[in-house]
Amino acid sequence: MRRWIPAGLLIAVLALLPPLLPERHLATFVLLALAATVTVGVSLLMGYAGQVSLGQASFYAIGAYAAGLLAVHGVPPLLGLLAAPVIAAVAATLLGAPLLRLRGHHLAFATLAVQLILLSLLAQADWAGGAIGLQGIPRLSIGGFELRADLGYAYAAGSVLLIAVLIARNVIESRAGRGMRAAATSETAAAASGVAIGGYRLAVFALSAAFAGLAGGVYAFYLGYLAPGSFPVLLSIEFVVMAVVGGLGTIAGPLVGAGVIVLLVQLLNTLGTQPGMPGYAPAVLSYAVYAVILVVCVLYLPKGLVPAARSAAGKLRRGSA
Amino acid sequence: MTAVVETRDLTVRYAGATALDGVDLTVHDHEMVALIGANGAGKSTLVKALSGLLRPDSGTITVDGRLAQVPEGREMFGDLTVDDNLRLGGWRNGRGGRDTTAIYDLLPDLAGIRTRRAGALSGGQQQMVAIGRALMARPDVLVVDELSLGLAPLIVTTLVGHLRALNTGRGLAVLLIEQNARLALDLCDRAYVLEAGRIALHGRAADLARDPRVAAAYLGGHIEVTR
Amino acid sequence: MSDLIGYLVTGLGIGAGFALVASGLVAIYRVTRVVNFAQGAFAVLAAMLTASLLGAGVPHGLAELGGVTLGALTGLLVGAVAVGRPGTSPGTSLIVTLGLGVLAYAVEIVIWGDQPRSYPGVPGVAELAGARLQAHYLLIIAVTVPVFALMAWFFTRTDPGRALSACASNRYAAQVVGIDVRRMGLLAFTLGGALGGLAGVLTTPVQQVTFDSDVALIVNGFAAAVLGGLTRPVVALAGGLLLGVAQTLAAGYGGGAYQVEVALVLMLTVMIVQAARTGPVAETAR
Missing domain, CATH: 3.40.50.300 (P-loop containing nucleotide triphosphate hydrolases)
Incomplete structure (x- = not known):
């Protein structure tokens, strides 16, 4: 029973919060939920497969472009949205087969390279709108009901996040998940216990890409416009920051990490756009926040916020007992 | 004498286990x-x-003068020449104390291999280099x-x-x-x-x-x- | 034919810039085992400062020296945060340098804004065997080659250089003979900063620089360095030149498209072939 409490809490927040939010904050909610969805995958990849991806925004872009292009060519939007994670996962599988032979910083640079290649190809692809971007993506419609207002997208993004969280939890609690955990800490130990590391690693890579692709699909319909510039390398780095700050290898970690960072950046953005602030203030403040939080976190809270908070709470409880 | x-009552622990326990x-x-x-x-x-x-957990170590180590496994600077290995042995002495000539007088076997890569030497030659490198510290x-x-x-x-x-x-x-x-x-x-x-x-x-x-x-x- | 020679020399000039970024990465990686993600930022900062100094009337040479010095100081600073704390693993340090690279964006925008910057280098067009190319490319090559020779001399013929090589070769033995490996790590970062700064200062006249130019620089630098396993400066030089020529040829004969892809696919291929040959290296990222 207890294991359903956090899930219930998440459902309650995702269901009850959006109508209470003022219209201008709904956009933040949508972007937060989408970022958290991608980060759940990144956290899974880093914490459970021990791999750093500096190119996760590629799969976000692939999902977004897949959904957008299908919809532009007359495929029903919902079908396009369903295709987005599948196409992203297939791309990840094809790319992962050779790339996942690499480890550590080699894999980090390889995933970064993949994203740069993708961005360059997209900028040159006239069929995808080129550098100018893909325009005229219809709004998402489900069963003839078209989502126009931000509230609808808040629910769409929330549902996508919930799906990612539930799948991630099942993966972590499965036998395969425990095997992967072992592989992340010690490859030799995992190999000795008969875990097929390579296969699991590829599966997690594909799954994390599917999460990113699904979030990207919602993003495409929400904005109605896509350009290569919407998916900079910095976006990939942001996902890594959120995962690391929240705490790898937990379900709550990516949610807390994405929440803390998106809200903080939003707050500073509001501050930076106050009258009298220089025009560059919002960008500078957000770069500074990402940088400082990341550096301070890896040096002083290497396990991330959620595990740190848990162990602090544990100490308190033991102290009072 | x-x-x-x-050493007096020297104690070192690793992750809870005691590696040295009151060594005199x-x-x-x-x-x-x-x-x-x-x-x-x-x-x-x-x-x-x-x-x-390594810092002891308790107890004292007193060294009167200079101590140099010939480490287990010889620990060569494998990519560097024998002469450079020796020279680095005198690192603590500063610029003036890094002349290797005296070592070749003490260990003449090294003179013939001074320009060879230390990593390519035999075990015995490496051990000789390791001793020479330690002597460079004038211990x-x-x-x-x-x-x-x-x-x-x-x-x-x-x-x-x-x-x-x-x-x-x-x-x-x-x-x-x-x-x-x-x-x-x-x-x-x-x-x-x-x-x-x-x-x-x-x-x-x-x-x-x-x-x-x-x-x-x-x-x-x-x-x-x-x- | 004269087209080809023009592309080749231009490519060598561009490649020399990559090689300098790569040599900075190598200088740092050998000693600390940290892949320094902020390497591109050194180049950007140095180029931006040089542009400002030149704009303020500081003569050529002195302005560039100022830029390289800023690169070196930034290198020292990044090193102090990334490897200054005892017990920081190389994987953690990599993420720290990633963060510091982003922090550099904030600093650069505050000081210099987000618009591309450039400044004039060696003016005019040179003629080489019938090929016409910007004369500045020749300067890049003419500076890079002696710099690599100087580095070879430094690492093998001077005591600080030997000590750096010693840390790279055997960290434990370096501690045994009394070398302070953490200080050597900081020295390596300073050197890497200067080399990155030099790359930025030299290439900006032919390739304008923006605050986020660092990504392209670091990726090309890594691609060049990875050929030599990130530890061999001379292979990094060869890798950089090869990469530069491959990109210019792709751009020249491919009508300007796909030059980014050529370099990146080359890098991915090299890494995958290396991994297939040596088997997966067990290194954890964090």
Whole structure:
């Protein structure tokens, strides 16, 4: 029973919060939920497969472009949205087969390279709108009901996040998940216990890409416009920051990490756009926040916020007992 | 006789386990002292603590003068030449103390290989370089960690000859950590036996060589295990 | 034919810039085992400062020296944060340098804004065997080659250089002989900063620089360095030149498109072939 409490809490927040939010904050909610969805995958990849991806925004872009292009060519939007994670996962599988032979910083640079290649190809692809971007993506419609207002997208993004969280939890609690955990800490130990590391690693890579692709699909319909510039390398780095700050290898970690960072950046953005602030203030403040939080976190809270908070709470409880 | 190295109640713990437990050990000047013990008895920990690479949890280490280490496994700078290896041995001396000429007089075998890559040398040659590198620090006491490990007997004899000459000719004190207990007890004046982080026995080397406990544990039918 | 020679020399000039970034990465990686993600930022900062100094009337040479010095100081600063704390693993340090690279964006925008910057280099057009190319490319090559020779001399013939090589070769033995490996790590970062700064200062006249130019620089630098396993400066030089020529040829004969892809696919291929040959290296990222 207890294991359903956090899930219930998440459902309650995702269901009850959006109508209470003022219209201008709904956009933040949508972007937060989408970022958290991608980060759940990144956290899974880093914490459970021990791999750093500096190119996760590629799969976000692939999902977004897949959904957008299908919809532009007359495929029903919902079908396009369903295709987005599948196409992203297939791309990840094809790319992962050779790339996942690499480890550590080699894999980090390889995933970064993949994203740069993708961005360059997209900028040159006239069929995808080129550098100018893909325009005229219809709004998402489900069963003839078209989502126009931000509230609808808040629910769409929330549902996508919930799906990612539930799948991630099942993966972590499965036998395969425990095997992967072992592989992340010690490859030799995992190999000795008969875990097929390579296969699991590829599966997690594909799954994390599917999460990113699904979030990207919602993003495409929400904005109605896509350009290569919407998916900079910095976006990939942001996902890594959120995962690391929240705490790898937990379900709550990516949610807390994405929440803390998106809200903080939003707050500073509001501050930076106050009258009298220089025009560059919002960008500078957000770069500074990402940088400082990341550096301070890896040096002083290497396990991330959620595990740190848990162990602090544990100490308190033991102290009072 | 004054002590060049003295430890008092030296204790080192790793992640909860005690590696050294109240070790009292003294090396006097001009003296050759052996430290024998099985694998995992704490010999390497003691060497690291003496060299200042590891901070003791309690107890004191006093070194009167300069201590240099010939590390286990020789630990060459494999990509660098023999001459550069020697030169770096004098790193602590500053610019003026890095002239390698004197070492080639002491260990003439090195003169012929001074420009060769240390990584490409034989084990015996590397051990010679390691001794030369330690001597570059102009030490008062030399800590030699596993002199004979993995080397042919003839080469060991040569190296032992050099150590003895340094000891008698230049008054260099030597602490020899050895798995080959017979070699160590033959060569040295005094000896310590380290067991599970404690000094189990110590005394004159000749006496220890006759001690039935030492004979049973370290000498009797003991076959040198190479790594 | 004259087209080809023009592309080749231009490519060598561009490649020399990559090689300098790569050599900075190598200098740092050898000693600290940290892949320094902020390497591109050194180049950007140095180029931006040089542009400002030149704009303020500081003569050529002095302005560039100012830029390289800023690169070196930034290198020292990044090193202090990334490897200054005892017990920081190389994987953690990599993420720290990633963060510091982003922090550099904030600093650069505050000081210099987000618009591309450039400044004139060697003016005019040179003629080489019938090929016409910007004369500045020749300067890049003419500076890079002696710099690599100087580095070879430094690493093998001077005591600080030997000590750096010693840390790279055997960290434990370096500690045994009394070398302070953490200080050597900082020295390596300073050197890497200067080399990155030099790359930025030299290439900006032919390739304008923006605050986020660092990504392209670091990726090309890594691609060049990875050929030599990130530890061999001379292979990094060869890798950089090869990469530069490959890109210019792709751009020249491919009509300007796909030059980014050529370099990146080359890098991925090299890494995958290396991994297939040596087997997966067990290094954890964090």
